[in-house]
Amino acid sequence: MSQAVVGRQRRAPRKAKPQAEQPGLTREAIVAAAIKLIDDTELESFSMRNLAKELGVYPTAIYWHIPSRNAIIAAVISDVLRDITPPLSSDWKEWLKTLFRNYRYAIRRHPNVAPLIGVQLVSNLSVDLGMIERILMILTQAGCLPRRLPTAYNAVIATMVGFTTQEFAMVPKEEAAEWAIGMRKVVASVEADSHPILAQNIGEMSNKSFILRWQNGAEAPMDDSFELFINAFVTGLEMIIGK
Amino acid sequence: MSQAVVGRQRRAPRKAKPQAEQPGLTREAIVAAAIKLIDDTELESFSMRNLAKELGVYPTAIYWHIPSRNAIIAAVISDVLRDITPPLSSDWKEWLKTLFRNYRYAIRRHPNVAPLIGVQLVSNLSVDLGMIERILMILTQAGCLPRRLPTAYNAVIATMVGFTTQEFAMVPKEEAAEWAIGMRKVVASVEADSHPILAQNIGEMSNKSFILRWQNGAEAPMDDSFELFINAFVTGLEMIIGK
DNA sequence: ACCTGAACACCGTTCAAGT
DNA sequence: ACCTGAACACCGTTCAAGT
DSSP, rough: OOOOEESSSOOOOOOOOOOOOOHHHHHHHHHHHHEEEEEEEEGGOOOHHHHHHHHHHHHGGGGGGOOOHHHHHHHHHHHHHHTOSOOSSSOHHHHHHHHHHHHHHHHHHHHGGEEEESSBBGGGGGEEHHHHHHHHHHHTTOOOOGGGHHHHHHHHHHHHHHHHHHHTTTOOSHHHHHHHHHHHHHHHHHOOHHHTHHHHHHHTTTSSSSTSSSOOTTTOOOHHHHHHHHHHHHHHHHHHHHO | OOEESSSSSOOOOOEEEEEEOOOOOOOOHHHHHHHHHHOOOGGGOEEEEEHHHHHHHHHHGGGGTTTOOHHHHHHHHHHHHHSSSSOOOOOOHHHHHHHHHHHHHHHHHHGGGGGGSSGGGGGGEEHHHHHHHHHHHHHHHTTTOOOGGGHHHHHHHHHHHHHHHHHHHHHSTTTTTHHHHHHHHHHOOOOOOOHHHHHHHHHHHHTTTTTSOOOOOOTTOOOOHHHHHHHHHHHHHHHHTTT
C-alpha cells in the first residue's frame, strides 16, 4: 500500500540476529495493542499508561519505539483505513458510493476510532496518496472541469468522512446513564402544539436521528440515512460538476 | 430561543436580594469565560483548572454552579450555535444553503469549538427543537415523502456539520512545527510518474485540501469547496427526495 | 539496544471544612 | 449560600539510570 506515514521516528530497531531474543516490544505490537484497547474500552481510556499496562511494560518503554501518542494515533488510523479505495471502475458514481461505504464499514469495525479522524489534523499523517490520485482520476472521468478538481475532491472527502464521524460520535462516559435519561426526557417532551411535524415523526426519529439520540451508530446504526446522504451528494455532483 | 439544555443541575442560585452582594461567580460568567478561553488558547488548554484561573477562583468553586465539564461544553455549544436557523422562506433550497452557511459562520467565529460538536453526543444536550421542526417543515415543503422525512433530516444535519467540523479540525499542539514540516515534505514529494493528476494540481491543493494541509480553516479557509459541497447536496436532494 | 523508575507538570471530580 | 483546600485517581512526556 502506498501509505506514507511521516513523523519524526527514531531509527527502526534493526532485525535481531537469528539467535538473539526478539525484543519484547515492537512498533507493530504497540499499534495492535492500541487498536485492541480502543476497541475493547472507551476511547477515553486509551492512554499511554493503560496501553503500557496492556503490554506489560512501563509507560516510558513505549517511547523508545514510537515518538508520541499522536504518532500512535496516526498509525492506528492508517491501519483501520487500509484498503478502502475500490478498484477502478467505469461507473464513477458507483465507484464513489463504494468508497463511501468502504470507509463506513472500516469505521464500523472500529467505531471508537471515529472521533480520531476528521477532527484532528494528525490524521493527515496517514496519507494515502494512491486514494487521492484515484479520486481525482474518477472525477476527471466523470467530466469534472480541471479547474474544479480540487474543490470537488474536497467535497468528496467531506462526504466520505462527515456522516460516519457523526454517526459514531462518542457517548459521554462519566454521566452516561443520567445523560441518556435526560435525552429521553427531551424527546418525550416534544409537543404537537409547538412542534407538529417533529411530534408526528418522533417515533421514527427517537434515538435514530442526529441530535435526538442517546446511542451512537455502534448500537443504533443509520444505514438508510447514510444511503440517502451519499445518493444525494453523488446525484448532485453529476449535475454541477461539468458546468 | 427554544433551546432546551438538559442535564443534572443543582438548583439555580436564587436571585440575590437587592442589598446583598452579587455572588462573584455565575453560570453565565463561567460559560462566557469558557468561550473566551477556548477562543484565545487551544482547545487542549480548556481545562477546569485553567478556567478557574481565568475566573480567579479555586477549580472546585465552579462545581457549585455547573455540574461538570460536559455541562459547560453543552452550554458553550448552545451559545455558539444560537440563532443559526433562518426565517422561513418559499425557496427551500436557498433556506437550506443559508442554514449551512450560518452554521459555518458561527463556527468560524469560534473555530476551536468545532471539535466539540459532531464528535461527541454531549452536544445533543443543546437541542434546538425549533431548528429541527423547521428543517422538517422545509423538507415537507420541498416535496419530501413523509416516510422519508427522518432520513432526509439526518442527511441535512450531516451536511450541515460534516464539512465544517473537518475544515476546522484541530492542529496537533505539541509537535505542531515538525508535524507541519512533515506534511510539507509529503506534499512536496508527490511525483508525476506515480500520481500524475495529483502532481498537476498540487499547487492548488497544497494546504488547501483535506489530507494535504497543515493548517485548518481558521488560517486556510475552504469557501469554494464548501459551496460546491452544499450545492451538490441540495441539488441531489431535490432529485431523489420525492421518489 | 531496550527497559526501569523517578519525576514534572498537568488533568476532572469529591468531599470536608470554612465563612 | 458559596467558596477554600486537601485529596484521589488519573494524564503525556523527559531524563537519568540500569542491564
